[in-house]
Amino acid sequence: MNDIAANLAAIHERIAAACDRAGRNPEEVRLIAVSKVKPAALVEEAFASGQLMFGESYVQEFRDKAPLVQAPVEWHFIGGLQKNKVKYLRGQVAMIHSVDRLALAEEINRQWQKIGSRIKILLQVNIGDETSKAGCAVEDLESRVRAIAELPNLQICGLMCLPPYSTDPEEVRPYFRQLRELAEQIKRLALPGVAMAELSMGMSGDFEVAVEEGATLVRIGTAIFGERIKKN
DSSP, rough: OHHHHHHHHHHHHHHHHHHHHOOOOGGOOEEEEEOOSSSSSHHHHHHTOOOOEEEEEOHHHHHHHGGGOOOEEEEEEEEEOOGGGGTTTTTTOOOOEOOOOHHHHHHHHHHHHHHOEEEEEEEEEEOOOOOOSSBGGGGGGHHHHHHHHHHEEEEEEEEOOOOOOOSSSSHHHHHHHHHHHHHHHHHTTTTTEEEEEEEEEOOTTTTTHHHHHTTTHHHHHHHHHHHOOOOO
């Protein structure tokens, strides 16, 4: 078994254990392998080991890498997104996790309208109210959801967050819990075309806590592919 296959197996075991602790079905949690700054060959290797969903954070890197991957992977865009780069994702990704403002949502809607399709999106919430991070403010979430839900070529599927960094996963737990509670609040509004079925939260250092708090999509890179090599 190669390292990536072994790493994937270990992560799935940890997800299953976290689900057991929380009384959840492991099938409710899907793994997104974060392949940013990793070559296409490693994406192919992970796919050969059973991994289907891959997350990219940089549009230019995605444009260069995606054509090199011959395997029928499912691409997710999980990074910050500028309006003028949305066109490069059009029809190429299954879901965009990082929608945080109406203007961006409108451009995504416009691009997918061109191909007569709908794109699944998640609304990114700045759960820790950090000035250094993107995301909708918690107090603006309901109004943002209501506005974006009017766009016909988008399908709101849930929420995403990047909580404040901590080496102790337990310190991050309250933020994951808050995102789940926000999703429950939005769900109770019963807005047409809005689902809160997905919670994209948890990375290599804290995904088990995220799963215990309700994550349905965990975004893991380092624990699968190893540390990113820093360029001099």
